[in-house]
Amino acid sequence: MKVTLVAATQVRAPIYDFLPWGEEAGVSRDGEYLVEFAGRACYQAWGRKNPETRKTRDYVRKNIIGKDHGSVLEHASATFYIEGxxxxxxxxxxxxxxxxxxxxLSQRYVDLADVELVVHPTVQPLLHEPVVGARDPETKEPITVERLILQSYEDVAFAYDRLSATLEAHGITGKRAREAAREVAQSMTETKLVMTANYxxxxxxLRMRGSEHADAQIRALALLLLEALYDEAPSVFGDYSVVNTQYGQVIEA
Ligand SMILES: Cc1cc2nc3c(=O)[nH]c(=O)nc-3n(C[C@H](O)[C@H](O)[C@H](O)COP(=O)(O)OP(=O)(O)OC[C@H]3O[C@@H](n4cnc5c(N)ncnc54)[C@H](O)[C@@H]3O)c2cc1C
Structure with missing residues (x-):
């Protein structure tokens, strides 16, 4: 699993000039300046009077996050390319x-023979364990979880390949064949996603998908996203923490 921050909010006018502390180079990022700018614009609170004396990060934490002024956070966004x-x-x-x-990724345009399988994080540590109630038909030895998964993948790959060939034999080709043949694919088929969201x-x-109630794979993704978003805008995501629980790491919001 890999997440790459491919785009984030960029300021195009000197909005820092409106802010009491101006631009603090190397401290805040454009998304944070924009949130502060939008928050202050509501009250035209540009001066250095208390509590407007707050610097950008402090202002975002206390005046926006702390006061649940969530709509202001919608001005800034981040885009990720999510793979694996x-x-x-x-x-x-x-x-x-x-x-x-x-x-x-479109399964109608991309041939499934070209994509990988994704093993769920809960299964990964068990890959070399014997499968309960399954033996090799020839040796009668127990088979491993890894073998079970590969076997199911090979069965699906065979069904996809032969179904595609049969559709082609009936004059159904390209995306029309792939959109029908993909129906045999497994949920563990790898996909790739470009995902944008506002702050x-x-x-x-992150709160929903990082919780102990979330699926372990999507929770692992939420943890990676939180790390990247914290780097990008610590004042917006800094009140979220990662804690160890009996379910593994979860996001506490
Ligand atoms: C642990 C877990 C288990 C789940 N299990 C299931 C399941 O078994 N079956 C299933 O179908 N789904 C399930 N879901 C999905 C869940 O029901 C939501 O569809 C999904 O999490 C999207 O969240 P959201 O509804 O907050 O939508 P978002 O689009 O993220 O919306 C954010 C917020 O905006 C507001 N909002 C958005 N749209 C509207 C609207 N139309 N009207 C009013 N307010 C709106 C709400 O306050 C909402 O919380 C599960 C989710 C989780 C985290």
């Missing part, structure tokens, strides 16, 4: 509608 996740993960992620945008939506998504 399963189709079942993205099926869950794209349920988040408010303040988000998605572009996902308010990211906070909501």
């Amino acid at each position: 996740v399963s189709r079942s993960l993205t099926h869950e992620m794209i349920r988040h509608r408010a303040g988000t945008a998605y572009s996902e 308010r939506a990211w906070r909501h998504i």
